[in-house]
Amino acid sequence: MARRDRGSPEGRKGGAGVKLYDMALAPNPRRVRIFLAEKGIEIPRVEIDIQKGENLEPAYLAVNPRGVVPTLVLDNGTILDESIAICRYFEALQPEPNLFGRDPLEIARVESWQRRIEFEGLFNIAAAFRNSRPAYADRAAPGAGPPTPQIPELAERGLLLARSFLDTMEQRFAQSPFVAGDRYTVADITAIVCLDFARWVGLKAEQAHPRVAAWQREMRKRPSTAA
Amino acid sequence: MARRDRGSPEGRKGGAGVKLYDMALAPNPRRVRIFLAEKGIEIPRVEIDIQKGENLEPAYLAVNPRGVVPTLVLDNGTILDESIAICRYFEALQPEPNLFGRDPLEIARVESWQRRIEFEGLFNIAAAFRNSRPAYADRAAPGAGPPTPQIPELAERGLLLARSFLDTMEQRFAQSPFVAGDRYTVADITAIVCLDFARWVGLKAEQAHPRVAAWQREMRKRPSTAA
Numbered sequence: 001m002a003r004r005d006r007g008s009p010e011g012r013k014g015g016a017g018v019k020l021y022d023m024a025l026a027p028n029p030r031r032v033r034i035f036l037a038e039k040g041i042e043i044p045r046v047e048i049d050i051q052k053g054e055n056l057e058p059a060y061l062a063v064n065p066r067g068v069v070p071t072l073v074l075d076n077g078t079i080l081d082e083s084i085a086i087c088r089y090f091e092a093l094q095p096e097p098n099l100f101g102r103d104p105l106e107i108a109r110v111e112s113w114q115r116r117i118e119f120e121g122l123f124n125i126a127a128a129f130r131n132s133r134p135a136y137a138d139r140a141a142p143g144a145g146p147p148t149p150q151i152p153e154l155a156e157r158g159l160l161l162a163r164s165f166l167d168t169m170e171q172r173f174a175q176s177p178f179v180a181g182d183r184y185t186v187a188d189i190t191a192i193v194c195l196d197f198a199r200w201v202g203l204k205a206e207q208a209h210p211r212v213a214a215w216q217r218e219m220r221k222r223p224s225t226a227a
Numbered sequence: 228m229a230r231r232d233r234g235s236p237e238g239r240k241g242g243a244g245v246k247l248y249d250m251a252l253a254p255n256p257r258r259v260r261i262f263l264a265e266k267g268i269e270i271p272r273v274e275i276d277i278q279k280g281e282n283l284e285p286a287y288l289a290v291n292p293r294g295v296v297p298t299l300v301l302d303n304g305t306i307l308d309e310s311i312a313i314c315r316y317f318e319a320l321q322p323e324p325n326l327f328g329r330d331p332l333e334i335a336r337v338e339s340w341q342r343r344i345e346f347e348g349l350f351n352i353a354a355a356f357r358n359s360r361p362a363y364a365d366r367a368a369p370g371a372g373p374p375t376p377q378i379p380e381l382a383e384r385g386l387l388l389a390r391s392f393l394d395t396m397e398q399r400f401a402q403s404p405f406v407a408g409d410r411y412t413v414a415d416i417t418a419i420v421c422l423d424f425a426r427w428v429g430l431k432a433e434q435a436h437p438r439v440a441a442w443q444r445e446m447r448k449r450p451s452t453a454a
Contacts, residue, residue, distance in 0.1 A: 078332070085339035092331035104319035105305070112312035120372075123350075141384070145347075145391050151380045157368070164372050 020045045021063060021071040023055075027122065027197040028083040029070040030227065034189045035087045037224035039094055043072075051135050056144055067144030084114070087186060099186045110180040113172075113187040117179070121165045121194040127158030128201040162198060166209055169195070173211035184222075192219045247272045248290060248298040250282075254349065254424040255310040256297040257454065261416045262314045264451035266321055270299075278362050283371055294371030311341070314413060326413045337407040340399075340414040344406070348392045348421040354385030355428040389425060393436055396422070400438035411449075419446045 022029045022045040036043060048054045048069050055067045064071045064081050071081040072089070080086050091100050101107035130136045132155040141148040169191065172179065179187040195205065195216060205212035219225050249256045249272040263270065275281045275296050282294045291298045291308050298308040299316070307313050318327050328334035357363045359382040368375040396418065399406065406414040422432065422443060432439035446452050 074332075080335050080339060082339040082342050084342060085335045088338050089331050089335035092334045104316050105301075107319045108307050108312045108316035111315050112307060112309040115309050115311065141388060146387055148384055148388070151378060151384065153378045154381055157375055157378065160373055161368060161375070 017073075017075040018043055019073045021048050021060070021069055021073070022046065023048050023050050023069045026050055026069060027126075027193045030193050031083045031189055032070045032072075032086050033227035034193070034224045035099065035186065036090065037227040038097060038099060038184075038189070039090055041090060041094065056139075061144065065144065068142060084186075099184075099189075101180070101185065106181065110185045110187050113180045114185075114190045116168075117165075117187065117190045117194050120168065121162060122190070122197065124158040124161040124165065125194065125198050125201055125203070128155045128162060129158075129197075131155035131158065132201075159201060159203070162201065162203055166198070166203060166205060166212060169212050170205075170209045173215050177215075188219065189224075192216065192225060244300075244302040245270055246300045248275050248287070248296055248300070249273065250275050250277050250296045253277055253296060254353075254420045257420050258310045258416055259297045259299075259313050260454035261420070261451045262326065262413065263317065264454040265324060265326060265411075265416070265449075266317055268317060268321065283366075288371065292371065295369060311413075326411075326416075328407070328412065333408065337412045337414050340407045341412075341417045344392075344396075344414065344417045344421050347395065348389060349417070349424065351385040351388040351392065352421065352425050352428055352430070355382045355389060356385075356424075358382035358385065359428075386428060386430070389428065389430055393425070393430060393432060393439065396439050397432075397436045400442050404442075415446065416451075419443065419452060 020029075020032065020043045022033070024030075024047060048060055050069060054060060055069055061067055063073065064079055066081060068081050070083055070086060071079055072086045073079050080089055088100065091098075099110075101110040126142075130140045130142070131150040131152065136150065138147045138149060140150045140154075176182070178184050179191045195212065198204070205216060247256075247259065247270045249260065251257075251274060275287055277296060281287060282296055288294055290300065291306055293308060295308050297310055297313060298306055299313045300306050307316055315327065318325075328337040353369075357367045357369070358377040358379065363377065365374045365376060367377045367381075403409070405411050406418045422439065425431070432443060
């Protein structure tokens with residue numbers, strides 16, 4: 001692990017053998033990539049194609065028996081395999097730039113929005129996606145758990161609730177320039193990933209959501225968004 | 228807001244008008260109550276009966292238009308309406324006893340387990356519960372969003388995955404006395420609330436899960452668990 005522009009002691013704590021198992025197209029790994037880009041931290045990555053089922057092959061299950069991506073492997077072999085937990089690890093290791101909030105109220109607002117976007121946005125879009133795409137016919141729930149057949153009604157409900165979520169974000173951006181207040185935080189990372197993922201199920205901010213569209217254009221100006 | 232045994236300046240920051248909208252039987256409000264009990268913080272509470280739909284009545288929607296519980300109202304009228312965001316607010320306000328982790332790795336482990344128990348446990352149990360109980364016939368998704376009819380197949384899938392989650396916890400307690408390591412954290416709070424909620428859909432740690440059952444007995448010895 002190396003910081004791009006300066007070698008802080010914190011930046012080196014992760015050690016030379018740190019590795020991130022990643023998937024370019026999947027939303028959760030992208031959250032970690034954007035987060036690391038905002039921190040200026042670079043880590044070697046290994047691409048795993050979930051769509052082809054590489055995450056459930058023996059080679060990957062030997063790295064992570066849960067078969068989920070992203071997975072961060074530390075020097076000593078410890079694995080962290082949950083996207084926001086990985087982000088919090090790096091936030092604690094290298095606190096600046098701060099992305100999870102500075103005072104009790106900001107910390108709570110960031111957490112509240114980041115989770116709300118997951119529960120009302122990401123999860124519903126994922127439900128619409130995984131319960132309709134042929135590639136996920138028998139694994140509508142992620143990871144290496146029991147087989148889960150798709151439920152078409154759940155794909156429909158996911159779409160309905162994800163549409164309602166777009167309205168929520170439109171209202172939010174009428175109050176606030178960024179998701180959790182007046183500056184960029186991890187809640188914006190979750191939101192941009194969520195809104196880009198929404199296109200996969202045919203949902204897009206257009207005439208009805210001008211503020212969401214404007215915020216998305218702002219996000220595209222940040223180099224991290226391309227991560 | 229008052230600390231039970233000592234009046235720290237942090238403890239008073241929340242101010243005299245702080246109020247928690249609560250529901251005794253619901254899992255998410257209980258997480259906040261246990262958390263506050265562990266911190267020794269007391270806050271006036273107002274009971275809202277979700278089962279009877281009080282959360283969707285005008286009086287409550289005037290407090291929180293989202294119609295969700297728990298909702299913390301601060302002195303200046305600011306509301307926080309997400310259980311873990313409320314917990315993080317109090318953790319930042321009054322850091323001891325620490326419940327979210329002390330160093331980067333512990334912080335990541337706590338977050339990882341606390342979220343995993345939500346995604347694999349709580350959400351699946353909630354799916355089984357809300358998609359089968361007559362009281363939630365047209366509101367299988369929580370809060371004041373669009374009406375969502377129940378999906379019986381989703382109740383079934385929820386049960387299947389929640390059973391698999393019990394096995395995961397049994398394995399976990401073979402490695403570790405507490406959920407996230409060698410001491411009690413918010414991950415144990417999420418776990419005990421989740422496992423008690425599981426009984427509502429007929430899932431119980433028994434012969435097949437002796438370690439889970441033993442950990443539950445330990446948890447019952449903590450006064451906070453009764454909160």
